[in-house]
Protein backbone atom coordinates (compact mmCIF):
# COMPACT_ATOMS: atom_id res chain seq x y z
CA UNK A 1 0.00 0.00 0.00
CA UNK A 2 1.18 3.54 -0.78
CA UNK A 3 0.48 6.84 0.91
CA UNK A 4 -2.20 8.88 -0.88
CA UNK A 5 -0.22 12.07 -0.22
CA UNK A 6 3.45 11.40 -0.79
CA UNK A 7 3.33 7.90 -2.38
CA UNK A 8 5.75 6.48 0.16
CA UNK A 9 5.36 2.98 1.52
CA UNK A 10 2.98 2.52 4.40
CA UNK A 11 3.96 0.60 7.48
CA UNK A 12 1.62 -1.46 9.61
CA UNK A 13 1.01 0.09 12.99
CA UNK A 14 -1.73 1.23 15.28
CA UNK A 15 -3.44 4.49 15.99
CA UNK A 16 -5.95 6.12 18.32
CA UNK A 17 -9.25 7.37 16.95
CA UNK A 18 -11.41 9.95 18.72
CA UNK A 19 -15.15 10.13 18.19
CA UNK A 20 -16.88 13.24 19.46
CA UNK A 21 -20.65 13.11 19.17
CA UNK A 22 -21.30 16.32 21.05
CA UNK A 23 -19.31 18.44 23.53
CA UNK A 24 -20.22 16.07 26.37
CA UNK A 25 -19.71 12.80 24.59
CA UNK A 26 -16.28 11.62 23.57
CA UNK A 27 -15.17 8.05 22.94
CA UNK A 28 -11.51 7.32 22.25
CA UNK A 29 -10.63 4.01 20.62
CA UNK A 30 -7.09 2.82 21.25
CA UNK A 31 -4.91 0.29 19.45
CA UNK A 32 -6.74 0.55 16.12
CA UNK A 33 -4.78 -1.20 13.35
CA UNK A 34 -3.67 1.38 10.81
CA UNK A 35 -1.27 1.97 7.94
CA UNK A 36 1.20 4.67 8.80
CA UNK A 37 3.32 6.58 6.31
CA UNK A 38 6.97 6.66 7.30
CA UNK A 39 7.48 9.82 5.28
CA UNK A 40 4.67 12.20 6.25
CA UNK A 41 2.99 10.41 9.16
CA UNK A 42 -0.35 10.10 7.38
CA UNK A 43 -2.47 7.33 8.90
CA UNK A 44 -5.04 5.34 7.02
CA UNK A 45 -7.42 2.76 8.39
CA UNK A 46 -8.86 -0.07 6.32
CA UNK A 47 -12.59 0.15 5.55
CA UNK A 48 -13.26 -3.15 7.34
CA UNK A 49 -11.41 -1.89 10.41
CA UNK A 50 -13.24 1.43 10.47
CA UNK A 51 -16.57 -0.44 10.26
CA UNK A 52 -15.55 -2.49 13.31
CA UNK A 53 -14.51 0.66 15.14
CA UNK A 54 -17.88 2.26 14.41
CA UNK A 55 -19.68 -0.80 15.78
CA UNK A 56 -17.56 -0.77 18.93
CA UNK A 57 -18.22 2.93 19.45
CA UNK A 58 -21.96 2.38 18.98
CA UNK A 59 -21.84 -0.41 21.54
CA UNK A 60 -19.95 1.75 24.02
CA UNK A 61 -22.55 4.48 23.59
CA UNK A 62 -25.42 2.05 24.05
CA UNK A 63 -23.67 0.80 27.21
CA UNK A 64 -24.01 4.33 28.49
CA UNK A 65 -20.43 5.51 28.05
CA UNK A 66 -20.38 9.29 27.69
CA UNK A 67 -16.67 9.85 27.89
CA UNK A 68 -14.00 7.23 27.90
CA UNK A 69 -11.44 5.01 26.33
CA UNK A 70 -12.07 1.67 24.73
CA UNK A 71 -9.49 -0.69 23.29
CA UNK A 72 -10.06 -1.88 19.76
CA UNK A 73 -11.34 -5.45 19.90
CA UNK A 74 -9.55 -7.36 17.14
CA UNK A 75 -11.89 -10.33 17.49
CA UNK A 76 -15.12 -8.39 17.00
Ligand SMILES: [Zn+2]
Nearest residue numbers: 003006037040
Ligand atom coordinates in the same frame (compact mmCIF):
# COMPACT_ATOMS: atom_id res chain seq x y z
ZN1 LIG B 1 2.95 10.03 3.16
